[in-house]
Amino acid sequence: MNHAYDVSHLLAGLMLVASFSLLYQDRIFAVLNIFAAQAILLSMAVGWEAWTQQRPHLFITAALALCLKGIIIPVALHKMIVRLGVHRDVEQVVGVGKTLLLGLALTSLSLMLVLKITVAADSFTREGLALALAIILLGMLMMITRRNAVTQIVGFMSLENGLILAATGARGMPLVVEVSVAFSVLIALFVFAVFVFRIRERFDSVDIEALENVRGDTK
Amino acid sequence: MTGAGFSAAPQLAILLAGIALYAAAAVFAAVFHRHKSVLAAVYPICIVAAAIAAGASLAALLGNTDSGFRLPLGLPVIGLHIRLDALSAFFVLIVNLGVLTTAIYGLGLDRDRDLSARVEPFFPAYALAMNLVLIAGDAFGFLFSWELMSLTSWVLVVSRHRDAGNRHAGHVYLVMAAIGTVSLLFAFGGLAGAAGNYAFDAIRAAPPGPLVAGLVLAGAIFGAGSKAGIAPLHAWLPLAHPAAPSHVSALMSGVMTKVAIYGIIRIVFDLLGTPIWWWALPFLLLGAMTAVLGLLYAVLDNDLKRVLAYSTVENIGIIFVGLGLALAFKASGLSAAAAVAMAATLLHCLNHSWFKSLLFLGAGAVLHATGRRDFDGLGGLIHRMPVTAAFWLVGAMSISALPPFNGFVSEWLLFQAVLAGPAFPEPILRFMSPAVGAMLALAAALAAACFVRAFGIVYLGRPRSREAAEAHETARPQQVAMALLAGLCLLGGLFGGVAVSAIQPLLQTLAGAPLPATGTGPTPFSLVAFDAARSIYDAPTIAIFLLTSGLLVTLLVHHLSGRRTRLGPAWDCGFPDPSPLTQYSASSFSQPLRRVYGGTVFGASETIDMPQPGDNRPASLNVQLHDYAWELLYAAPARAVVGLSARLNALQFLTIRSYLMLVFSALIALLLIAAVWF
């Protein structure tokens, strides 16, 4: 049991490190690579859970994470960037230093919060949940501190990685596989939507700010 | 009366029949609104309904009926309570007499020109709503009907929607009505308590504590007071009342304001429990201020219907003073004085409903005949509309509290109540009563000035426009309506003593005692306030006296001088000018008053624009007035709301990232709170 705990803790910790790296990176390809790494770490973590919890169907989730988020989407986004000529630099709204500081603050907030309120829960739930929450918050932070659509998608996917981590960490939770499938569909739609909009040539770039030129209500 | 069931006193049953007739008329007219004949049929039906309802309420008032029942409608569990007691009956009488006369006036409306699907279906609906307010026996029913009353009258206010001014008036009106309703919601919330005892009986059984009572009082004064037109909340009233068709204006000004007063009486004198002396202070202060301010507005305004609306504001002020005095006396244990003040208040409600309706109907006749209601386009109508002019004169004298008409009766009683002021145990009240008396006196004098001006400018002199010169006398039913009201004004003036003895049981309930000395005067018609040695006003005697001396004068003068009369051009100190523009105008008439009062109250200033020599431009005198109530309480908040909304509107145009940031911040904020809290 202790062994199981160590491994899952290690994997979750590595995912958190990957989240920080995502915040740190300002090259778009590097972002994609790190995200792929995080997804692979997630699939390993989920696989580990499937094995230790004796819930083989979680392997489906692990496989999904590996294939879709670890391979297909990074590759697709890579190609898209190349084909569409998106800027290779990540446009940051908030500087890297500040972002990292904020990230640290969010991480400590989630650790403090979860550790404080889950005194009664078993240690796995506590640590796993705390790390998952930190990953989720960092994903959101990435979404709001980066301007490119691609990095925003990556931010959302990273957030979703945290969710899957939390869901698989919750022992015996039903519907996890179904939910992970649903999320995958969602992400696919996300990528597809950006791609479609670009193809329609309605917007100059995938930059979301360009999407917002038309704001409905006239000023 | 809390039990369910449908047993009702015959008066209530008959009243409900009348009310049902209103409902039928409204539905009927709404369904067949394309047929002018159906629209025209609304008024006869309303006359019948109003007569039935007025008769029933008079019977209920005289019989001191107290009857009610509960219907399984409205709020669940609590149900809808219907209740007719003497207080309701009194105001039901006011409402239905108003509807009766205005509906008679409506008979004379021109079928092709005046009838409209925007007015006729809503006229009975409006009457219906006002009646329902008065017979509601629970908070929900009361406010339901109250809002319905606002809503139906809003439709009437905006019925001539092409005029941007009317639309503006409608908007201000309904928003203000909503503010008032919310304030009343507060009041009833306080009365009902957390347990939700919304039925009046339940509220009466458990009156609120002093702090809550204070809040309820504030809510009631703000809510019902704004509806009645109390200053400084009154600014909607002179916009909305004149915007409606004139017979509706008559109802709004003459009758609906009384429904608001009913609301205040019901809450403060009935539901709120034993009064505390300081409750009277807001009434006295606001009332005295309103009475004077209303007339100062009226006397400076140049629009016939708006002048009447401002004068309504003034009269509401007088009624408020009466209520305040009654409350103060009641709280001080001076029941007899409370009865005098209450009698004055109630009679003034009745009287004002008559003369204000009369004046508005007359204004309607003028508007119909000339198409104008600005003083600068009227004049000399006494020649073309002698009947209207005569009745309007009666109305003007009544509203100016001149004997032998009815306005004076209530005014007189009120002064008697003021004179009982030294008996107050509270020094503040003792010193306030003479101040209030002074304000009332000032208001009375201003009222005379205002209506001399209005009558003089509109009916006397020479016509100031072609329309006025070609005016025609109004239709016969409209003359009948005005005649009825003028007759009521005279009868009310003569037999105030009788009226007071009819409401004795009501005074007993509201003030704690009836009038002490009614019927002890030298004649059966004498109005006696406290006792016959202290104060009597015997209108019939004075009227006979006046008639006799008038007759004597006529006989004497005609005996001495004959009746030789020669017509000639006007003298005017030898320099008569044929242009009617040389007459004194309404603005010039009010100039001295503006000089005396305008500077302090309205920040009035005059600038003279004198062209340089050689310039052909005419010189002009410009007057600037500030309506502070409007500027501070209406325009400024409206600007603030729109300004703030313009700033907040930036939030509509953020980037998605910023919106995400908002979501994220909300989450982090809650998490931080949680981190600190748990």
Place this chain on the structure above:
Amino acid sequence: MMTSVALVIGIPFLSAAVLAVVPGYRASAAGNVLAMFATFLAGVSLLFVDAGASSYVIVDDMNILFIILNTLVGLTTSVFSASYIGHEIETGKLTPLFVRFYHAMFLGMMGSMNVALTANNIGLMWVGLEMATLITVVMVGIYRTPSAIEAAWKYFILGSVGISLAFFGTILIYLAGQKALGEGAPAMTWSLLQAAAPQLDASLLNLAFIFLLIGYGTKVGLAPLHAWLPDAHAEGPTPISAVLSGLLLNVALYALLRFKMIVSAHPEAIDPGPVMIVMGLISLIFAAFMLYQRRDIKRLFAYSSIEHMGLITFAFGMGGPLANFAGLLHMAMHSLTKSAIFFAVGHVAQAKGTQRIAGIRGLSVTHPGLAIGLAVGVFAISGLPPFGVFMSEFLIITTTFAREPWLAIFPAFGLLVGFGALLWRLQDLLFGEPTEPAHKVSASSVPLIIHLGLVLIAGIYLPPTLVGWFERAAEMLK
């Protein structure tokens, strides 16, 4: 019970599948109406079966009305859609293929909402709600104009983030229940969680509620999570706006209330009241101010929906039998009224060929019936009698004042500010010199009349059955 619920959920999904392959947009419109009618009958049949709960679905006092309401509004909206969307083809805004797609998606959305409403499993509830959201995203973008796509995109991103947070909250609820109910499905079953609420882990519940409030609150449209809502309403087809405001917001709030019940039932968990009061008031007052600057008629009423969702959230935050009763009543009334308003707005937009308020004047002259419909709707939603919203607002304001006099000023202020704006706009629309053009209206006015008729009746008389449901649900809500 199971049969009825199965029908309520199954009919829309199956019909959606069928309609997706049926050629001809007229047939699919008719099919939509038919399917929704069948669903409505299935919903009504719930009245005649015993309430109860299985591990996946539940029918109780809390949701029975909302299920019936959902199917009813679905039915009336499908009737409205049939005539409205037909007009869109005539004006060339949509192709027949898209219309077919529209009808199928509509049914799918209704089915998803029914899933969320009947779910006893909180995961299933989440799935239903998210499916409904995703489908509406697509529907909002159906016109494919730049602004429509932008609105859909905004909705999509914010909705997805909401989805994620709500899911995290669901996980936390599961963890909170895990100890008391054991691993597996029971810890995700609402009725079991509710029954065992006092034994759950209080602090986890608290944390869960925060995530659920933000997550589902995004769907409810609470400020500052509301940003998707006005644009989604304004740019999508009008029937979808009606369903969004009338149903989807309600369903999301319903989900939130289910969780509030669990949290409230735990003696040591924090009281969700204050948070809901604050968020409700922010939404109410913010939306009320935003109404003044609106130039687009649908965006105007979208903000009005935010306002009312804020008021409802406030009412539930206040709690207590009266406020909860009023909140539930207001949910039902708002649903009926706001969808009716959107029906009327759809008519107006077709009659005048624009959604811009400045282009619509003098409706009472050119389209009296429509003007009355719109005015009645606006007055009903503004809480004027004789309509149902008056009763709920009456109860909310009076009971708040009776309990916390100073607190009552805020909702009252918000409502008044909002009323000022709505009335201003309404007068602009109805009165004055009519503007050109003035087309004839082709869309059916029956749905409008039905909705407003129901709201009118509710304002005067509430059936005891309904009162009973609400009272018991209010009891559960604390």
Place this chain on the structure above:
Amino acid sequence: MSETLTLLFGQTIQMFLVLLVAPAIAGITRRTKARFMRRQGAPIIQPYRDLIKLLRKEAVVAQNASWFFRSAPYAILAFTWVAAALVPTFASGLMFNWAADAVALVALLGAARALLALAGMDVGTSFGGIGSSREMMIATLAEPAMLLVVLTVALTAGTTRLPEVAEFLTAAPVTVRVSLALALVALVIVALAENARIPVDNPATHLELTMVHEAMVLEYSGRHLAMIEMAAQLKLVLYISLIVCLFLPFGMAPANAGPAAWPMGMAAYLVKLVFGAALLGVWEVSIAKMRVFRVGEFLGGAFVFAFLAILLAFLTREVLN
């Protein structure tokens, strides 16, 4: 019954008494003024002659005058006359003294004034309007002041009925009360204003932009003018009577004394009237006419005095209580 008849008789006497003495009072004032100006002056009976002359002349009415213009003088005279007849003069407790109290009296005068102001506007000339407008402006200040004065006295006496007030003051020990003194000052100012006297108005001038009363009646002639003049003279008598009744009531025949006491009362009353009229004459020669817009301040002073008076009256009551 016979007592009623007696009282009715007394009332009738008073009615005609005031009517008869009114022109003489105006005559005395004018005469006094003339004498103080070192003029001979018209004889005291000159106003009677004027009235008769006016009555004999035919009335010239402007072509566009309405029925109101013609009937107003009758009504004005009737109202003023009734008011004058109801103020206790030589005896209190006459037949109809009870019918109208002080408040009603003010209102009766107000009615007469309103009718006169309206009559001034009927022909539609600029002068008429000037007069009416200024008259009403003055009234807005004078009437409340007067009402307050009346209320002050009523408060002191505990009744608004003038006979009772007079009796109370006669019976009460003579003490100088500040409130009553202030009230007296206020009432005198009001009386000056209401009777169109210097400094508010000048009864002897025409064609002056400052005129008030005369401007209103400019279009009247013949019998109509006679009635209006008569009403004005009656009003003067009324005000002097009122001042006398409220502040110097001694000498008045008590209510139950019967006709035997009347001659004494009448003598006292006439003396007081003559004295008052003469005093008015003295006052008028010793002061200058004010600009119209200063009148507001002047009458505002009356209002302030009256207000102070009633405040003090309330205070006195408090001290006494």
